[in-house]
Amino acid sequence: MQFRSFCLARRGSRPEECDDACAANHPLGRFAVADGAAGSVFARSWAQWLVQQYVASSDTEIDAWIGRLPKVQEEWAAQFRGRELPWYAEVKLQQGAFATLLGLNVKDFPGLACQWHAWAIGDSCLFHTRGGKLLKSFPVEQSGRFNNSPALLGSKTASEEIQRRSVTIHGSGVPNDRLWLMTDSLAQWCLAEHESARCPWTEMEECLSASASEEPFSSWIEGLRDRRGLRNDDVTLMAIRF
């Protein structure tokens, strides 16, 4: 199993202002993507904390991961306790930080097949493709279904509410299948292309095979923003090949 990841800030923002995050734990087959909600405080910190905690956990069952979240929330909040903050940061911290989160677990049987399952809150997406053909789209299936109020995982969201907002999926793949994990703007663009009978997956493949560096991908994203209707937002992509 191979993977590559990219995280690009929206145009006009500095890299350290990107509120997206991704993380991978290759040996455990765990991957995660999160999109910090722009209006919430310390969104970047919260998004990064969530993906790191997700991939570090060994919970194979989603319920066990959800059961662990109160501790994840508590440990994140603890780092701000006792810190002198300006009034506006203090108010926002009381409201909590928010992010989408998409987590993926892959069990690989090299050369034979793999099984995967994914869990999500919000509109960060997973696509399963085979030879340029889309097999599964999760949790959003149509480009028109994205909006400005996705479900979010907050630093104070109660467990029952997390359970209510969670969605899951599972699937299986064969060698050379692709799983693409991405945040909303690129996911929406990919679905719109797919709905217009074009093949965004092939374009991304070409981009990835062009070079081991990030440059072809960032140039491609800039081109999409300029000419092909990609919303100017932070973009994160994790590309996994079995």
Added chain:
Amino acid sequence: MRYSAEISRSNPTCFMFLVDQSGSMKKPFGREPGTRKAQGVADAINRLLYDLVLRCTTGENILPRYFIGVLGYGKEVGPALGGELAGQGLVLVSDVGTKPLRIEKRTKKVSDGAGGVVETSVIFPVWLDPLAEGPRTPMCQALAEARRTIGDFVRACPGAFPPIVINITDGEANDGDPEPEAMALRELATDDGHVLLFNAHVSSANERPIEFPAMEAALPDKYAQRLFRMSSPLPPRMIAEARSMEHEVVDGARGFVFNADLVSVVQFLDIGTRTGPN
């Protein structure tokens, strides 16, 4: 005219508040006889500024996405913010956030989740204290002054989301007819649309609140009707956003409220992914 320009540090927009500080604002609110209108208006401005600052807060920083001006009109017409911001026409939201006059702790009743209410302490920064002086309500002069300031802004930032001007008043201008001045202000535009002028009418009459009406006839008096005519129609994107927040807003609704506050107008701005409830 799309009202779709992105609001960012490199493309900031502008909010300007016009605050009626005439002597008539000493009278009590029709809806809350224990509160003077001047106090209610100062609280409303402070809440709006609070909301705008929080919208730009990321981590411990305030991103300078807005220019903000507060213009008072009563005994005098001029910039109304005090302290370190005194005398300035437009200031960046990052300076507004870091330079309130003072920070108060106020108590607020909130649900205890079990059917009761409890009092909790909340942070309430104050930028504007109540003021109600003099026999004049020079709204025309205030609108003309706003037109000068906003004119400078649209010339300097032609690609910006159009400035939003919010006028909070008891409606009784006495330096002429403010309607032509309002129309002249609304004629100013960036490439993205005309300036939006919204009006909040705080009345001494104990009339029920009205939010974002589309018809003049249903309004209770001639002052409210005139302020309605002066107000910009809400752009379709703001109407869509308002509806997504479950406000009942009909097509043709104007940025006018009667005996209600205008905080929701700011919330209708679609700026990035909103934060959800806990």
